[in-house]
Amino acid sequence: MSRVVPILKDPVVVAALIAVLLIAIGGILRPGFASPDQIVDMLRVASFLGIIAIGQTIVVLSGGEGIDLSVGTVATLGAILASRTMAGDDAMIVPGVLLALGVAALIGLANGLGIVALKIPPFVMTLGMLGVVGGLILVVTGGRADGRAAPALVSLVNGRDVLGLPGILIVWLVLGGAVTLVLRRTVFGARLYAIGTSREAARLSGVPVRRVTVSAYVLSSLFAALGGIAMVGYSQQVFLNLADDLTLPSIAAVVIGGTLVAGGVGGYLGSAVGAIVLTVLTSLLTTLAMPEWARIVVQGVVLIALLAVYGRQRRLRA
């Protein structure tokens, strides 16, 4: 790795190459896997994870052991709230989405305040929040999920209305582009990288560390809810555990994309590519008729392998 052309050391490039490689392998093993239709389909599925990974990227970038273990359940809750409000009616899309985002923002705010004001470590706070949100889901639904996505939302995700592409891909592209701009070109972005690199240095330079940290967790919950809403457009029906399993992949996507788990280094483009890699991998395993247990195991193995490449901590003594 160390002697090759510098561009090959860029994690984003490596991840993109892995995605292409996986698609090629799939195409060889199962003709049709690499067809344009199939690729668009995989991108569509990747968009849910990709949108959730936006928030996870922001939180990880904010440093201080930042991580959000509640994104999966928050996405599920968002999907449940939105789809129950819509109940299959286009007119109710906006209220449904706003309700989901509003509740998600409160959850993110609680996460952020617990972390900065009570000094609870992020993983403990968000793990605890996972329990709370899981309970909230039971309270809202009474244990029975009965929401239905509005037709317009369904066609946004499942149709091919925009230049022959599903609208959700455009949404993902716009959100991803906006986030990249915010991270690279705005004061908030600069502050986020600053606190991720060194909280102390950032504080001494006049960065409102606490406010930026809280915003990061609010954004994380917001994007999680958006991802959940997109997902319910795909599945049309809502389930009590719709997006619960996306937490680990969202972290994996961030790691694959080369964002340092210690914070301060990285960006969203990598996470987006990471989401694509993971989705292609999952569909490849599905196409190869791997049972569910094997897919779960492979996910864990892949994350550990990737961490071993990118995320090793320094030795005690070199």
Place this chain on the structure above:
Amino acid sequence: MTAATQAPPAPTVVDRVRSVRVASWATAALLVVAVVAAIALQPNLLTPYGVASTFATFLPLVLVAVAQAIVVIGGGLDLSAGAIVALSSVVAVQVMRGEDGLAAVGLAAAVGTGVACGMLNGLVVSRLRLQPLIATFASASIFSGLALLVLPTPGGTVPAILTGTFRQAIATVPMSVLLVVAVALGWLVLRRTRVLRHIRATGGDPAAAYASLVPVQTSQFASYVLSGAISGLAGLAVLGNAGSGDPFIGGDLALGSVAAVVVGGIALRGGIGSPIGAIAGAIILALSSTILFSIGLPTSWRALAAGVVVILALALSALGAPRRRR
């Protein structure tokens, strides 16, 4: 090699004594409040049957909390503890096939599975030097996938001797209480051993431990293996309680064990605290859900209330815990 002549981590000992005291007070106070409230709301908790069945339901969480405590004191973290419990319990169920004669084999299988899982975690964290949080989150995925392979759907029969022993009492003291006491005593006896002192030194300050010739990597590895073995036992306790296997039980236990450790006054940065605190923490959390149960909360609200209690307990311990000095 002059570093070798330095006394073993003296500064962390001072710092430890001082902070343990604060945290233990908060834990003890919470424990008293929880016990009093639970008994006031449900007086039959004090009957022998009440004590026996309460402790029986607490036991898995208590054991996982102790397992988590050892890793956390060693400076690590194990988000896969719940998945290890699930995997070792389903392995044990499949091995025993409901036959009493195979109970010992089941015990060995459960502990062996736990040790194997702990070895994987230990290797990944100590040799590959991956961040424990994400690495064990990933290994949890591996273990729960394997649990699904071993037992795809909840079921299987647990030998009667296991469920029976679990309900037994020796000299009117319920087995489940004896087991909790045995775990606590086991820690008190073993805490002075070299391995456990090394684990604590590693968690307190890896660089200082390294300079004092503590085998840091081996200690980290040992903490995960030990923790895995105890999680394996917890898997058996789950079986004794439920009477059948379930590949999906793990999820709540990871959160519960971390919460119990925090409530028990163990610093997540490592080196500080004792598994006995974690036992208290686990009992506090379990009692709070008993309390929620007895105030007649509707079923659908219980999970939310339990989650809020965990957050409140975390917040309280965070307020009571000593601040990081750096």
